[in-house]
Amino acid sequence: MMISELMPLYLSLRLALTATFIGLLIGLPIAWFLGNTRWKGREVLDSLISIPMVLPPTVLGYYLLVILGRNSWIGNLAESLGTPLVFTTRGAIIAATVVSIPFFIKTARAAIEGIPSNLLDAARVLGRTELNIIFSVVIPNAWKGIAAGLVLMFARALGDFGTTLMVSGGIPGETLTMPIAIYNAMLAGNQAAANRLALIMAGTALLVLALINGLTRQVGRKRKR
Amino acid sequence: MFKIINRILSFVVLSLISIFLITACAVPVQNTTQPEKQPTTLTIPKLRIAAAADLTLAFKEIATQFEQETKIPTEITFGSTGTTAMQIENGAPYDVFAAADVSYIDGLNKKGLILAGTQQLYAQGRIGIATLKESNLSIKDSQDLADNPSVKKIAIAEPSHAPYGKAAKQALEYCNLWAKVESKMVYGQNVQDTLAILRSGNVDAAIIALSISKSDEVNFTLIDGSWHAPLNQTIAILKATKQEENARKFVAYVNGEKGRVVMKKYGFLLPSEFAKK
Numbered sequence: 001m002m003i004s005e006l007m008p009l010y011l012s013l014r015l016a017l018t019a020t021f022i023g024l025l026i027g028l029p030i031a032w033f034l035g036n037t038r039w040k041g042r043e044v045l046d047s048l049i050s051i052p053m054v055l056p057p058t059v060l061g062y063y064l065l066v067i068l069g070r071n072s073w074i075g076n077l078a079e080s081l082g083t084p085l086v087f088t089t090r091g092a093i094i095a096a097t098v099v100s101i102p103f104f105i106k107t108a109r110a111a112i113e114g115i116p117s118n119l120l121d122a123a124r125v126l127g128r129t130e131l132n133i134i135f136s137v138v139i140p141n142a143w144k145g146i147a148a149g150l151v152l153m154f155a156r157a158l159g160d161f162g163t164t165l166m167v168s169g170g171i172p173g174e175t176l177t178m179p180i181a182i183y184n185a186m187l188a189g190n191q192a193a194a195n196r197l198a199l200i201m202a203g204t205a206l207l208v209l210a211l212i213n214g215l216t217r218q219v220g221r222k223r224k225r
Numbered sequence: 226m227f228k229i230i231n232r233i234l235s236f237v238v239l240s241l242i243s244i245f246l247i248t249a250c251a252v253p254v255q256n257t258t259q260p261e262k263q264p265t266t267l268t269i270p271k272l273r274i275a276a277a278a279d280l281t282l283a284f285k286e287i288a289t290q291f292e293q294e295t296k297i298p299t300e301i302t303f304g305s306t307g308t309t310a311m312q313i314e315n316g317a318p319y320d321v322f323a324a325a326d327v328s329y330i331d332g333l334n335k336k337g338l339i340l341a342g343t344q345q346l347y348a349q350g351r352i353g354i355a356t357l358k359e360s361n362l363s364i365k366d367s368q369d370l371a372d373n374p375s376v377k378k379i380a381i382a383e384p385s386h387a388p389y390g391k392a393a394k395q396a397l398e399y400c401n402l403w404a405k406v407e408s409k410m411v412y413g414q415n416v417q418d419t420l421a422i423l424r425s426g427n428v429d430a431a432i433i434a435l436s437i438s439k440s441d442e443v444n445f446t447l448i449d450g451s452w453h454a455p456l457n458q459t460i461a462i463l464k465a466t467k468q469e470e471n472a473r474k475f476v477a478y479v480n481g482e483k484g485r486v487v488m489k490k491y492g493f494l495l496p497s498e499f500a501k502k
Contacts, residue, residue, distance in 0.1 A: 069427045086427050087378055087411050169411040169422075170383075187414070188386040189311040189332075 005193075007173060008181035009200060013208075015089075015177060016158035019096035023153050026097075027104045028146070032134060034105070035112035036120075046109075053102040061166025064095055068167065092168035092175045099163050100156035104149040111145020112138060147216050151209065158205060271300040272471050273318060275309045277325035277458070278382075278415035279350055279389055279434035283491040284323065290487070291478050297471050305415030307386025313338060313463065320466040321475055325350060325416075325434075326388035327459040334461075340469070343462040347480045348493035350456035351435040352392050355423060355443040364430055364446060367397060371405040380411045380422040380431040388456055389416040393432035395453035435492035450494075458493070 030049070034042055052060055068085040069075045078085045085091045115138060123133045139146070161179040168175035170184065178201045185194035276284045281303050288299045302309075302319070310329040313319060314336060324330050327346065333339050354370060356362045362375055370376055382390030390412065397403045413419030416434045423431040423443070438445040460479060462472045478484050485495050 065425065065427070069425060071426050075427075084377070171411060184383065184385060187305065187308045187311065187383070189307060189314065190385075 005181075005197060005200070008176050008178045008197070009204060011174070011176065012158055012178040012201070013204070015092055015096050015164075016154050018093050019100055019157040020150060020154045022093070022097050023101040023104050023157075024150060027101050027149075027153075028108060031105045031108035031146075031149075032112055032138065035109045036138070046106075049105055050102050052098050057099065057160065057162030058166055060099065061095065061163040064091075064098065064163065064167045068094065086167055087169045087171065087175070089168070089174055092164045092177070095163045095167040096157040096160050099160050100153040103156050104153040107149030107152060108142070108146045111142035111149070114145070115141045144216070144220065147212075151212050154212075155205065155209065158208075269296070269298060270468065271298045272320050272468055272475055274299055274301045274321045274323065274475065275313070275317070275319040276301050276303050276323040277306045277309070277388070278303050278417035279325050279436050280323055280458075281417050281437055282439075283436055283487055283493070286487050286490075287479060287484050290483060291475060294483075295471075295474060295478075297474065299475070303415075303417060305382065305387040307388075308415070311386075318465065319463055320468050320472045321460065321462055323347070323458070323460040323479070324388075325456055325458050326391075327457040329388075330459045330461050333463075338464055340462040340464045340466065343473070343476065345460050345476060345480055346457055346496055347460050347484075348458045348488050348495060349450075350389065350392075350458055351447060351450060351492055351494070352389055352396065352432055352453070352456075353435055353438065353445050353447040354430055355420070355433050355438055355445050356430045357423060357426065357443060358441070360426075360429070362429055363444065366446065367400050367402055367448065370397075370430060371402045376429045377409060378411055378428040379406060379409045380413055380419045380428040382416045382419045382433075383412040383414060387413075387415050389432075389434050390419070392453040392456055393448075396432075396448050399452040437491075 033039075034046055055063075065086060066072065067074060068078070068091060070079055070084075070086070075085055083090065085094065119137055119141065120133060123137050128136065159179060160177075161183065164175065164177060165180055165183075170176045170180040176184075178197060182194050182197045182201065185191075185197060274284070274288070284301055284303075288301055291297065292299055306324045306326055306329050309317070309319075309322065310324070310333055313322060313333060322330065322333070330339065330344055334344065354364050354367065356364055362373075364370060364373065364376070370379060381393040384390040384394045394403065397406060411422060411428055413422050413431075417437060419431050420433050420437055420443075422428055423433070432448070433443075435445065435447065460476055462469065462476060466472050479488075480496075489495055
């Protein structure tokens, strides 16, 4: 019971952490771009990025399946390289990232936009390059919002069900994450297992979030903010 | 100017909220959406049938004939047998349950949810290996599934709650191939979903029910019925039904002459020709 029930948990955590990390790498530059530049198409880009938040997860999963599956040029390319995207862990990571990144971008953008522009201007007057300003002014001032965005992104990736199921199937040991395991147990009428798994998942999620919140408070105290 | 726009906007928003609240309270309790669209006769309520996914083609035909003959409207929901049984346990309001395996009906019987004496064996199902006609893959038998290098992914229904998936796994275990093919497996929620996965082109082959394979769509190779426990498809009337008489008529139709013609057409084994194990 132990190993086979903990495997979905391990897969879920691994997936959520990977998606969060990738989301941070991709999302932070986008959030900065949306928050700091004056490009006319900003709001259009913002709406496009928000689409995964509004679409029903299964619809999103269906579209991803079509875009990444064998019948598309992306999927075909991936297959020919021996690394198919659908029904694999890779597909699950892509699905989880797509689904959760809008939460991060929106929150991080708001935090970045909230930085008083005179701070940025002061840095510019002092001769700092834009790149330098990102690391020395923008991030230190917006880090709380960015951290909040990370938490949201992690939570969303951890709890994703419909999209990952559609794109990566529920392959035991590979893509059978906790929400899918709970769903399968429920479908099979195994209420005891479903309840157990649901409890483990809820407990783990709370623990992780409590840890992150604690860390945020700690770091905030050290920096006296 | 701004004040006027403000006022208009507030008025519009408040009106919309009010309209939503009023209409939400006024909506009568509806039946959940069903795939079958029938002209609703206000006097005769629909007969609600829950059927296993492998009956998708066969039961749609039987239902149409049944309705024409008896003028009793029907509403069929297809799904995996295990899931439907679980829903019935939790109060799903069906009149008739046509399962793909007798064990689920027995389970419901033990919980007192089946009308006594209405349980009937009506067919035995067959499984086979299917590949899309457009793919040039040809699979001769299950050994081919394991050995053919172009077969990278195979879809079956989820064995824990779909009888046809369980039979597929049993057949592969019988041939000592399960260990080899397990890493290639992708699981559908029911046998119809498994066919959908095959259609999407993202798997190379699938093991599905004979009854849902269409010869213009898939290449189908039957799997020997002795390699898996027989799929004893059992139908029963649920105790909670409010239309016992109509339900009895439907069950009699399925197991009657005309129903059996349709079942045979879709490859089911009839009670007279069962392979006994």
